[in-house]
Amino acid sequence: MLILHFSDIHFRKSEISTAQDPNFHLRSEMVHDVVRQSKLLGAPDAIIISGDIAFAGDQDEFEFATEWLRKLCAACGCSMQSVFVVPGNHDVVRELADQDLVQLIHGQIKRAKDPTAEIAKYLSNPAVSRLLYQSLDNFNQFAFQFLCDLLPPERTRATRDLPLNDGSVLRLWGLNTAVISSGHDRAGELFIDRASLQITREAGVVNLVVAHHHLSWLRQGAELADHLNDVAPVQIFGHIHTNRIEMNRDFMRLTASAAHPDRREAGWEPGYNFVELSVVGEPEARKLHLKAHVRVWQTAPGGFQAKMDKGASVFEHFVDLEPWHPPQVTSAPVPPTKAPISGVGAATMLIEEGLAMNTIRDLGLRFYRLSFSKKLEIAGRLELLEDEDMGQPDHERFRRVFIRAHERGKLKDFAQAVAAAEQD
Missing domain, CATH: 3.60.21.10 (Metallo-dependent phosphatases)
Incomplete structure (x- = not known):
């Protein structure tokens, strides 16, 4: 490291x-x-x-x-x-x-x-x-x-x-x-x-x-x-x-x-x-x-x-360091687990098969680089904004949009929308 x-x-x-x-x-x-x-x-x-x-x-x-x-x-x-x-x-x-x-x-x-x-x-x-x-x-x-x-x-x-x-x-x-x-x-x-x-x-x-x-x-x-x-x-x-x-x-x-x-x-x-x-x-x-x-x-x-x-x-x-043994690797399939994302606090994102943490972080970086209007348009089109978000600072509002995209099974649609916005 x-x-x-x-x-x-x-x-x-x-x-x-x-x-x-x-x-x-x-x-x-x-x-x-x-x-x-x-x-x-x-x-x-x-x-x-x-x-x-x-x-x-x-x-x-x-x-x-x-x-x-x-x-x-x-x-x-x-x-x-x-x-x-x-x-x-x-x-x-x-x-x-x-x-x-x-x-x-x-x-x-x-x-x-x-x-x-x-x-x-x-x-x-x-x-x-x-x-x-x-x-x-x-x-x-x-x-x-x-x-x-x-x-x-x-x-x-x-x-x-x-x-x-x-x-x-x-x-x-x-x-x-x-x-x-x-x-x-x-x-x-x-x-x-x-x-x-x-x-x-x-x-x-x-x-x-x-x-x-x-x-x-x-x-x-x-x-x-x-x-x-x-x-x-x-x-x-x-x-x-x-x-x-x-x-x-x-x-x-x-x-x-x-x-x-x-x-x-x-x-x-x-x-x-x-x-x-x-x-x-x-x-x-x-x-x-x-x-x-x-x-x-x-x-x-x-x-x-x-x-x-x-x-x-x-x-x-x-x-x-304290003694520690790596867990035994088994051939049984491992179900998806919830892994905390940096800074999310109590909120977590499900790391699904084929969707690594680095992929999620990359998507977050790309979403961040979009203009405010493009981020807002994606959030509205995918119905990821709620009334409770309106009093929040922009960074928190768009963080919640990002989390909801996962929670509502829209992460792939979200990624496609970000990619399309990057091409405009």
């Missing part, structure tokens, strides 16, 4: 696609380095972005990010289906988060004796939760194409399962640490909701947790650290723009460099990471073998190079 990891890309609307983009050369060199490393290590199985894709949460910034990711995937030999994202503070539209009513709610959460319970109360109230999440609408519209969009109270984290080499599962968990982010953020004054503390150990599953804000920025940082250290052998954070790798008996914690840090920052060090994961050993003595390839920018001469761990160009670590 090979993961390509970026954080804090900060696509800024005033700079992208202009002759004055200060990061154009840096970004080009980054893609060249990703291609070189992919030739050495193999094509990535997943691309994780741990927040701050945009700079100001602007729709144009996310559209640029989509095109950049499409080119990156083509260059390094992986699919857009492999992308997994979480929100950061720069993915929030601050004009919305800084509104007086939203700030009143933020203040009540910060002053509460039990802020986690206070957040749970607000997220269960549709009107209040809409106020808390409306500043992430543009992020969610972007994340919908990867089935990583969020909607409280049930879908406040994204998940995805990937196969490991011994038949076990690598489960990605994307947390939302920007739930009360605004222009008034301070270290130690941000929060997670209760769902982030419900990650559990499961036989044959290795948990990898992704969050934007470093633990030091969270009021519940110590509580979350204790929980993750028990259940998540791999932990990935961003936000602080400083690359650190902590190798503990039970986990590896990677805090990322920014892909595009502010050039005025002290210790300016753009970077990104490749992380290799494999399970080694017998079923009764399994270990997770981790190899982090940290790539950082050097100047004069310019180029990305390996960050060194003393004399080694890779940070290598082993974490003990």
Whole structure:
């Protein structure tokens, strides 16, 4: 399993696609380095972005990010289906988060004796939760194409399962640490909701947790650290723009460099990471073998190079795993099973014979790329919209259309309609 990891890309609307983009050369060199490393290590199985894709949460910034990711995937030999994202503070539209009513709610959460319970109360109230999440609408519209969009109270984290080499599962968990982010953020004054503390150990599953804000920025940082250290052998954070790798008996914690840090920052060090994961050993003595390839920018001469761990160009670590035996393969036919789709929450899609998960993700990507009017026309023609959808943000409305297409046995008609719309 090979993961390509970026954080804090900060696509800024005033700079992208202009002759004055200060990061154009840096970004080009980054893609060249990703291609070189992919030739050495193999094509990535997943691309994780741990927040701050945009700079100001602007729709144009996310559209640029989509095109950049499409080119990156083509260059390094992986699919857009492999992308997994979480929100950061720069993915929030601050004009919305800084509104007086939203700030009143933020203040009540910060002053509460039990802020986690206070957040749970607000997220269960549709009107209040809409106020808390409306500043992430543009992020969610972007994340919908990867089935990583969020909607409280049930879908406040994204998940995805990937196969490991011994038949076990690598489960990605994307947390939302920007739930009360605004222009008034301070270290130690941000929060997670209760769902982030419900990650559990499961036989044959290795948990990898992704969050934007470093633990030091969270009021519940110590509580979350204790929980993750028990259940998540791999932990990935961003936000602080400083690359650190902590190798503990039970986990590896990677805090990322920014892909595009502010050039005025002290210790300016753009970077990104490749992380290799494999399970080694017998079923009764399994270990997770981790190899982090940290790539950082050097100047004069310019180029990305390996960050060194003393004399080694890779940070290598082993974490003990619980014993696990792959299930016995039988010749009896296996009925279709329900497999969760990333971020859907309680809703699931039936993975039918001949309709693989990648096919569903590809269909979601293609549907996302259609114009709003074409998506609406398909939803109306196939009778996939309901009155209850009208008050929902666009990303949620079209997610429900996508799910209903399956639930009502119209997924093939839906795919044909998407293909026809692409030809127009």
